[in-house]
Amino acid sequence: MFYCVLMATLGSFSVGWTIGSPNVPGEITHNCPTGNAHINNPQLPDCLPMDTTLWGFAVSSFCVGALIAGFFGGHIQTKLGRKLAIRYNTIPWVIGSILMGAAAHNAMFIIGRLITGFSCGLGSVCIPTYIGETSTIRARGAMGTCHQFFIVSGILLASVIGLPTSTVPLWRLNFALVGIPAIVQYFLTYTMVESPRWLVSQNRIDEARYSLARLRGKKANIDGEFYEIVESQLGSAAAASVAHSPDNTMKPITQAQRAEGEDEEDALRPTHDDDAVGPFSDEASEQVNRQDALNHIQVFKDPLIRHVTLIILFLHFMQQWIGMNAVIFYSTTIYAEAFDQSMSQYMAIATTGVNFVATLLSVLLVDRMGRRALLLIAEFGCTLFSMLLVIGYALHIPALLVVSVFLYVASFAVGVGPIPWMITSELTPTYANSAVSSLATAMNWSMNFVIGLVFPLIFEKIAGYTFCIFIGVGIVAMFVTAIFLPET
Incomplete structure (x- = not known):
């Protein structure tokens, strides 16, 4: 079981690499001193000059691909099966990595990033579903967090590799490396067990x-x-x-x-908990004997599934609008308010390290504390430390700024990051799982795109005060979770 989960989450690692790859080498990628001159290579420009708006779109363009693939991902995994969907999902990563690594102009880079997004979206549907359907009940919590754990592992390694590759022309290598784990996963899926x-x-x-x-x-x-x-x-x-x-x-x-x-x-049926509420x-x-799979429209017509779907959609909306990916995409820019460029890059890597350790802690806690309690604690932490981050920025206290970002990231990673993905399959009956999962993935990646696109524009105008938006989202999230979310 663990081997199969490990093979599946190689795709989660590639999702993390796609998310984290622009962070550290992003500046040299779109704003190097020599611009689009062909000094280091007569065939390729030294970098791809873009203004803030275009670079924000380039960074976020993979979310458009993820949104499209995620929306149709439920149908794909139902048609092909979980195992085959995971195998074919590796192909766009390979194609996209080649396009980004060999990008001769901005459009080629953006299209490559868009194509890698297809794999991110489909992987976000079929990997958590596969994990939930192959894991034992006792191990499902720990196995479920493996998806998020490998995402943050990919983000961390992309940031670490991004430091030595923040030069011309090595920034190309940073974006192209996402194809390597995808190729490895393609062949290793032959050793996996179908759901x-x-x-x-x-x-x-x-x-x-x-x-x-x-x-x-x-x-x-x-x-x-x-x-x-x-x-x-x-x-x-x-x-x-x-x-x-x-x-x-x-x-x-x-x-x-x-x-x-x-x-x-009737006598053969497993007994149900009479105290369930x-x-x-x-x-x-x-509805236990209902076999026909529901589509995207039918999940909103069924009163039970509509209730579940709306809760899950809110959790995925909240996961993005509480601000974590804004930190991952642009942590170097945030730290530049307090440090020079070199130190900001190191601090960005340290941030992904905190994300990695806190996600590992989530693996240990999620089955002991329960999903609901851990999510409430995480939402409270994100809200509190966003407030402290704004205070640190307003009063120009670099130490408070750094500590707030670290603790904010830890709060997110311990609950807000892994639980929405895990809880989707745990709250949803099998006959509605594919439709609800694809809707949740579409919501997640569409909001991811919006955050990646608008955050640099807002940050350029109001800098650290941007986190006031995330404070408001965090407060609403705590109330919704406390009132409407049941324990699974």
């Missing part, structure tokens, strides 16, 4: 049992878990036929079998 839940949804029952047995180990008893998977996808009659089978295998389920009466199967208990039990 048992997806296989059951495709009526490939024996393959699903074999897949689950490989994930859980030779000595594990998978009967109970397999029953629940089949029941959730095909109904209790189908699940009961597995239980009644002498060898616990079955042929593909026919429509007639799905439609059989289920009264006689809220709209995620009784109504979910009544």
Whole structure:
């Protein structure tokens, strides 16, 4: 199981590299002293001169690709399967890395970044889904945070590599390296196990049992878990036929079998917690035999799924508008308010290091504290330290500015970063998972694009006071989480 999660999250690492690669070498990429002269290479310009607006668009353009691929990602992963979607998802990273590394003009660089965004968007749908569907219940929290953990690992390494490559022409290498883990992942996906839940949804029952047995180990008893998977996808009659089978295998389920009466199967169903509360208990039990996958429109027509979808969409909106990616994209610019250019680059790398360590802490805490409590603490921390950051900027206190950014990043990484991705599959029934996941990914990346585009313009005008916007978002997020978000 952990091996399969590790292989899947190689794509998460590439997402992080795509996000973090413009941070440290960004200045030399679009504003080097020699401009677009061909001094170091007669075939390629030394850099790609852009004004603030165009560079902001170039940095954020991958979010447009991610938005498009994310919106259709649910359909793609349902059609191809989780494993095959992850494999084919590596191809745009390779193409985009070549275009960016060999960019002869601004448009070529932007198109390359846009294409890498396709992989970021589809990966943001199929990787968390694959992790949620292959992990055990006990390990699902820790495994779920691996997606965010490898994203921040990619951001960190991109920043570290960005320091020695912040020269002409080595900045090209920094953007091109994202293709390497993508190529490695393409071949390693052949060693992964397909999601048992997806296989059951495709009526490939024996393959699903074999897949689950490989994930859980030779000595594990998978009967109970397999029953629940089949029941959730095909109904209790189908699940009961597995239980009644002498060898616990079955042929593909026919429509007639799905439609059989289920009264006689009630005793075989797993027991439910009678003390469960809220709209995620009784109504979910009544809909347990609903097999048809919902599309983007249907999730808003179903009262139960609409409630879940709106909460998830808000969490993904909040994850971007609380300001973290503004810090990741432009931390060097923020630190330039207090330090020189060289020290600002080192501080930017240290910031990604804090992000890495705090995300590792989240892996340890998420199953102990619970998703809701950890998210509330993280939102409070982001709001508090955004306030202190504004104070540090207003009073010109460099030490307070640095400490505030570090603690803000730590607060985000411990909860706001990983939990929206993880909680999407945990709150959503399997039949609605693909549609809700793709909507959430589209929301996340569209807001990511807006932040990346407008933040440098706003920061240019009001500098550190920009974080007042993020303070307001953080306050609203705490109230919404406290009132509407259930524990999973």
